[in-house]
Amino acid sequence: MGTSCLVAVQGDAGLLPYAAARVEQLESRWSRFRPDSEISRLRGANGAPVAVTADTYRLVETACAAWRATAGRYDPTVLDAVAANGYDRSFGDLEATSTPRSVAAAAPGCAAISFDADASTVLLPPGVGVDPGGIGKGLAGDMLVAELMARGAEGVLVDLGGDVRCAGQGPAAGRWVVDIADPFGKSALVHLALTDGAVATSSRLRRCWGPDGSWHHIVDPSSGAPATHDLVAATVVAGDGWWAEALATAVMVAGDTSVASNASVIAVRGDGSLIGSQDLVELAA
Numbered sequence: 001m002g003t004s005c006l007v008a009v010q011g012d013a014g015l016l017p018y019a020a021a022r023v024e025q026l027e028s029r030w031s032r033f034r035p036d037s038e039i040s041r042l043r044g045a046n047g048a049p050v051a052v053t054a055d056t057y058r059l060v061e062t063a064c065a066a067w068r069a070t071a072g073r074y075d076p077t078v079l080d081a082v083a084a085n086g087y088d089r090s091f092g093d094l095e096a097t098s099t100p101r102s103v104a105a106a107a108p109g110c111a112a113i114s115f116d117a118d119a120s121t122v123l124l125p126p127g128v129g130v131d132p133g134g135i136g137k138g139l140a141g142d143m144l145v146a147e148l149m150a151r152g153a154e155g156v157l158v159d160l161g162g163d164v165r166c167a168g169q170g171p172a173a174g175r176w177v178v179d180i181a182d183p184f185g186k187s188a189l190v191h192l193a194l195t196d197g198a199v200a201t202s203s204r205l206r207r208c209w210g211p212d213g214s215w216h217h218i219v220d221p222s223s224g225a226p227a228t229h230d231l232v233a234a235t236v237v238a239g240d241g242w243w244a245e246a247l248a249t250a251v252m253v254a255g256d257t258s259v260a261s262n263a264s265v266i267a268v269r270g271d272g273s274l275i276g277s278q279d280l281v282e283l284a285a
Helices: 013-030 040-041 054-069 076-084 134-149 243-255 278-284
Strands: 006-008 115-116 121-122 155-160 163-168 176-180 190-194 196-205 229-237 263-267 274-276
Touching: 006 013, 006 076, 006 134, 013 054, 013 134, 040 054, 054 076, 054 115, 054 121, 054 134, 054 176, 054 243, 115 176, 115 274, 134 163, 134 196, 163 243, 176 196, 190 196, 190 278, 196 243, 229 243, 243 263, 243 278, 263 278, 274 278
Parallel strands: none
Antiparallel strands: 006 155, 115 121, 155 163, 163 196, 176 190, 196 229, 229 263, 263 274
């Protein structure tokens, strides 16, 4: 997933090796940078149905649901556009001076992606690929928390690159304390105390490239180019990690927090000013 991973378990610390192995398993199935992953096999099937594990079936199905629910602002089919903009290798291997390798086009959308639940197959139309970025970390957190709680953990927190999912008993009076970071590196904007929920952030400051840093990984599906507006980061608090992450991406694509009207959201403009839902903006004041 190209990021750090932290798992905290209340109760049975013997569950941690399972957690580490499970995250690596999801990475091996979902990475667009591994040619043998199921995501890569779907892209290379040229319109034929591909039998996949339940994990990957759920990932693509959930991504399509998020595409519909956000009116296409979150779109997993931006894969080719992201690569065309220069992000065609693991970010650690991307040179700061990398530039777009071709002209990006609008994402095709999810309407023609089809599923066969009985056969556990997914069909992507020819020339369509799926990028798990923008939903994969959140969904992985949801799955891992649920699995660890089912295996007897009293509480679990999973942090994948700053996208957090937690449930059960936390170490702070039964709660998990989660900070919403200031994208400009100052003290935390908001301190949250959660028992069950998710916090996801999308930012154009972390993964950017080009001589002037103007190219970033948040692609507007309608154009295929990096989103252009004055928001530098958006954080969403919701019940599920996949939904929080998809909404954070949608806010950054739209440049408007109203697209996350059914969740708590806070976004930071380039000048440091804040917009979002009243609950989080007031906490940050």
